[in-house]
Amino acid sequence: MNDQVNSRNVTTDRGANLTIYEDPAIGDTIPKMFWSRVRDWSDRVIIREKDFGIWQAITWAELGARARHVGMALQSIGFGQGDVVCVLSNNKPEWVYADMGTLGLGGVCAGIYPTDAPSQVAYLVNDSRCSVIFVEDEEQLDKVLQVRDQCPTLRRIVIFDMEGLRELDDPMCASLEAFMAAGAAHDAANPGAWDAALDLAKPDDLAVLVYTSGTTGPPKGAMLSHRNVIFQCVNGTRVLPEGGDDERLAFLPMCHVAERVLGCYYALYSGAVSNFIENPDTVPENVREVQPTVFGAVPRVWEKFYSGIMVALSDATPLQRWAYEKAIGIGYRVADLRLAGDPVPAPLQWRFKLAHFLVLRNIRRMIGIERCRWLVTGAAPISPELIRWYLALGVDMLEVYGQTECTGLATAMHPGEIKPGTIGRSVPYAEVALSPEGEILLRGDHVFMGYLNQPEKTAETIRDGWLHTGDVGEIDNQGFVKITDRMKDIIITAGGKNITPSEIENELKFSPYIADAVVIGDARKYLTCLIMIDHENVEKYAQDNDVPFTNFTSLTRAPEVTKLIGAEVEKANTKFARVETIKQFRLIEHQLDPEDEELTPTMKLKRKFVNEKYSGLIESMYQTA
16 A cells, blocks of 8 residues: 555644545546556456356456446447446446446446346436446346336446347347447547546546435435545545455445445555455355455354354364363453453463464354454444454454445544444544434545435435434543434333333344344333344254254244244343343244345345334234233
C-alpha cells in the first residue's frame, strides 16, 4: 500500500478531532484509481479464481485489459457518461470486469442479487433506468427475458457463462467473450478513446448504486459517489490495514456494500489478492484452501464455523475432546486477560503457545483462519461469547459497524482494544454522535448522496448534514459505541419494560443448533420466539440419536428436536433477567434460503415480515395467557 499520502487534522464544529488522509497518486475517482494500479502494478497478481480444480491467477495487466474491452464495447453501442449498467451474478471476476469497464466510461454500476425473482429484477432495472445488464448464466438470463418487455430502457444483455446457450439467437443478447472482442476492435479503431473516457467522471458524480433490502417497501437505491468510495478506501485501509502481501476471500454478495467497497474496492486500492469462491456452497472448502490473511464476514458465517467445530468435537475421541477442553481453557484465560487490559504472564504465554501448536492451530486450519492477522465481523450483531471464542483460538475478531449509506464503515475495533458487546470507536476520519433520542448519527465524506428517485426518503435520512442511521446506541466514556437496537425494533412489553431483542437473539444464535431467531413481545405480557434451526447440525444430532425424520418439516416436529432447542433456550435464559426470558418458542417448519421473502440476501430474518407471515404461529404462543 502506498504510504506517500497526505494527512490533515480537522476540528469540527462539535470539537471532534479528525485525521483525514488523501492519496494524490491515485486520482480522485474510481477509474483513475483503478488505472493507476494497472499501470504501476501490471505484473502483480490481483485476482485468483478456481477453474477445473486449480486456482488460476489474473494479473493487473489482464484485469485492466478485460475491463478496458468491456468499457470500449459499451462505448461502441452508445453507452455514455451517467448511463447505468446492472450486474445480475454471483461473485466472479467477470463482475469486476463489468464494474470497472462501466465506471471507466463515467457510467454507473448497480448490482442485483442472483436470488432476486424476475419481478424484482424488473423493478431494479426500471428504477435505475438500466440500459445494459450483465447476467451470470442461463438461469439469470431467463429472469431478464421474462421481464424485458416491461423494461423500456434495457438495450443489451451480456452473458458471462454461455453453457447451454450456444444456440441462443437473440439480437439483444451477446456473450461476454463476443462483447469483449467487439470492445477490443473498437479500442483498436479508436486509439486514445479509453484514456479520454477515464477523465469523464468527476468526484461528486454518482458511481455506484447499492440497493438496500426492502423490509418495509421496495428496495432503495443508495447513491455512492466517486468521492465517497475513494475517501473510504484511502482512510478505511488505514483502520483495517491490508496490502499486496495479503490474501482475502471474495464470497459475500458483490451487490452488498461490504463486499463491493470494503472487499473489492479496498483490495483494488491496497493490492490485496481477491480469491473468488467457486460458488456459495463451497465457501468452507475454499477458505480452507486459501487460508486468507485478512477475513471479513457476517455473523452467520462465524456462527457456522463455530457450530461446525462443536459438531466435529461430538464425533471426536475422548482424548481429543479432553485435549480441546484443556487447550481452549488456556486460550480463554489469555483472552480474558487481554479483554481486561491485563498483561499475560510469561508462563501462561508459553502454555498458550504449546496449546496452539498441539491443538488450536488444527482448529484454525479446519476453519481456514490459521494465517489470519485479523477477522472482521459486521452487518449484524454478534454474540460477545463468539468473539471471546475466536480470541481464545488466538485470532483477533474486530467488530465493525457501518451502513450502505456511509459507504460501509463508521466504527471499528482495533487489535488490542477489543471490547465485546460494542462496535468499537468512531473511525478517525469521520464523526459519530447521538441524537437526543439516542439514535446514532454519522457525519463525514463517507455519507452517501441520497436515495435514487426518493427525495423524501433522502430528506428523512440526512438532516442538518448528519446521517440518521435508525440504530439506537450508547457511547461510553472511552468512546466505544454500543448498539442497543434498531429504533423500530425495540420491544415495549405490556408491563412497560423496554427490551432489546437483538441481545437475546445473539445469545440464542450462539447455540450450534440455532441458525436465527426473532424475539416477539411488543405490547405482550411476556416474550416468545420464532426459531430457525441449523439444518445440518440438527440433522446430525437426529441421526446420532436415532431420531426418525423424513424431511425438514418432520425434523422440526420431532419431540426430541423440540426438547433439544428447548434446552438451548433455557441455557440462554439464564443470562437474562426474568422479564427478558423466553417463555415459549416455535420452530419455523420449512427450510429457508435467500430466495425466500423471510430472509435478506445476507441470511438475516426480516423481523417485520416474519411477524406478519407467522402471525398465527405467534398467536398460538399467547393463547394460554
